Amino acid sequence: MKLDTSGFETSMPTIGFGSSNDMLDGFSTVPSFDLPRTTDFDGFQKEAVQMVKPARGTTTLAFIFKEGVMVAADSRASMGGYISSQSVKKIIEINPYMLGTMAGGAADCQFWHRNLGIKCRLHELANKRRISVSGASKLLANMLYSYRGMGLSVGTMIAGWDETGPGLYYVDNEGGRLKGDRFSVGSGSPYAYGVLDSGYKFDMSVEEASELARRSIYHATFRDGASGGVASVYHVGPNGWKKLSGDDVGELHYHYYPVPPAIAEQVMEEAAAE
Amino acid sequence: MSIFEYNGSAVVAMVGKNCFAIASDRRLGVQLQTIATDFKRISKIHDRLFIGLSGLATDVQTLYQRLVFRHKLYQLREERDMKPETFASLVSAILYEKRFGPYLCQPVIAGLGEDDKPFICTMDSIGAKELAKDFVVSGTASESLYGACEAMYKPDMEAEELFETISQALLSSVDRDCLSGWGGHVYVVTPNEIKERILKGRMD
Numbered sequence: 001m002k003l004d005t006s007g008f009e010t011s012m013p014t015i016g017f018g019s020s021n022d023m024l025d026g027f028s029t030v031p032s033f034d035l036p037r038t039t040d041f042d043g044f045q046k047e048a049v050q051m052v053k054p055a056r057g058t059t060t061l062a063f064i065f066k067e068g069v070m071v072a073a074d075s076r077a078s079m080g081g082y083i084s085s086q087s088v089k090k091i092i093e094i095n096p097y098m099l100g101t102m103a104g105g106a107a108d109c110q111f112w113h114r115n116l117g118i119k120c121r122l123h124e125l126a127n128k129r130r131i132s133v134s135g136a137s138k139l140l141a142n143m144l145y146s147y148r149g150m151g152l153s154v155g156t157m158i159a160g161w162d163e164t165g166p167g168l169y170y171v172d173n174e175g176g177r178l179k180g181d182r183f184s185v186g187s188g189s190p191y192a193y194g195v196l197d198s199g200y201k202f203d204m205s206v207e208e209a210s211e212l213a214r215r216s217i218y219h220a221t222f223r224d225g226a227s228g229g230v231a232s233v234y235h236v237g238p239n240g241w242k243k244l245s246g247d248d249v250g251e252l253h254y255h256y257y258p259v260p261p262a263i264a265e266q267v268m269e270e271a272a273a274e
Numbered sequence: 275m276s277i278f279e280y281n282g283s284a285v286v287a288m289v290g291k292n293c294f295a296i297a298s299d300r301r302l303g304v305q306l307q308t309i310a311t312d313f314k315r316i317s318k319i320h321d322r323l324f325i326g327l328s329g330l331a332t333d334v335q336t337l338y339q340r341l342v343f344r345h346k347l348y349q350l351r352e353e354r355d356m357k358p359e360t361f362a363s364l365v366s367a368i369l370y371e372k373r374f375g376p377y378l379c380q381p382v383i384a385g386l387g388e389d390d391k392p393f394i395c396t397m398d399s400i401g402a403k404e405l406a407k408d409f410v411v412s413g414t415a416s417e418s419l420y421g422a423c424e425a426m427y428k429p430d431m432e433a434e435e436l437f438e439t440i441s442q443a444l445l446s447s448v449d450r451d452c453l454s455g456w457g458g459h460v461y462v463v464t465p466n467e468i469k470e471r472i473l474k475g476r477m478d
Binding site: 076 | 303305307308450453475476
């Protein structure tokens with residue numbers, strides 16, 4: 001995808017006194033473009049980008065273990081304080097053996113993941129073999145890098161299984177791409193990391209790993225206001241990905257911390273005795 | 275996010291047949307992080323008068339302490355409890371005293387006046403009183419609360435039905451707000467008794 005550089009080809013604006021052109025000779029090829037007329041130019045630019053850039057209110061995580069990659073996310077979309085949806089699909093199925101997670105702007109993530117899916121399929125058709133996770137994440141990172149500074153908000157993890165085994169990469173809108181074993185992205189990530197890091201072992205079974213992932217998302221939704229809804233857990237194995245569970249976090253709380261019924265009755269009796 | 279949304283809150287009061295209900299959420303947060311899930315926003319002034327305060331948590335606590343102090347002085351001087359209408363005027367005056375450096379909270383006052391007639395009112399942070407005959411709301415979830423109460427409210431409900439209505443209105447509204455929720459606290463007050471109940475809500 002080529003960057004649109006037509007903005008650089010405008011002619012240099014004339015300065016008030018036209019005669020002293022000898023000063024400007026060396027500068028005749030300086031690129032310039034239309035600037036907005038505003039008193040605070042630096043602040044205006046920042047404000048415009050910040051307005052479009054939504055805060056990454058979400059919790060997503062992924063980790064590699066003995067049996068593959070475990071990917072989990074919440075399902076809340078928030079606009080400032082308002083919850084716009086409790087049922088957003090944040091784990092995007094790029095193709096049957098690769099998953100991407102969504103954090104940041106929903107539109108940005110959905111579009112670029114679909115675009116990545118298209119590129120991966122074209123690669124398969126052109127080369128008669130599947131693209132590696134490393135290659136797919138590099139394609140996405142390069143696409144995002146060319147839009148750097150334009151206010152895209154994408155914090156995604158690409159998880160998959162290829163010939164070299166399980167792969168996990170973190171890619172963001174700044175163009176950063178990191179390979180790793182454990183990642184969590186979003187406003188709830190500190191809470192998820194706390195639970196994930198303390199419970200992580202490489203030698204876990206699929207059940208243990210999915211319970212760890214579910215618990216980490218649950219704890220993040222409890223503490224973080226911008227995460228909530230449904231905790232979805234996916235497993236990527238040698239035969240592709242499979243959705244393991246989608247538990248409503250409101251019910252998970254009472255599953256992990258059941259309310260002993262006796263206390264409620266006590267409260268009612270005490271209040272009635274007043 | 276504005277300073278009123280720093281801690282997050284939701285308070286609602288409803289009028290029934292010779293009774294009233296006042297309910298709040300239980301979350302205390304610092305912007306998006308939840309610190310506590312048992313924060314008390316509704317306090318008793320006397321057996322027939324309750325005040326719920328939404329907004330900045332530190333002002334909620336300080337304003338409540340000031341109001342209890344003023345009410346106790348009144349009790350000593352007049353040898354009786356304050357009427358809800360009088361108390362509302364007192365709160366309004368105290369808030370306006372700080373007109374140029376206000377307490378950053380919005381009170382909801384609910385009480386039983388003479389002849390057990392229920393009284394509710396709400397105020398903005400500088401003391402503008404808004405009396406209502408049916409329900410009043412306040413807090414970060416106030417817009418959702420207005421919608422839910424408008425849809426669910428019926429006049430002249432008995433205490434049990436009023437409890438159900440106010441609980442459903444509160445829980446469904448805070449489920450649309452990132453900054454409030456994590457349980458509910460409901461007081462239903464009739465001339466004979468005060469029933470305090472904790473609601474099991476979504477903890478996300």
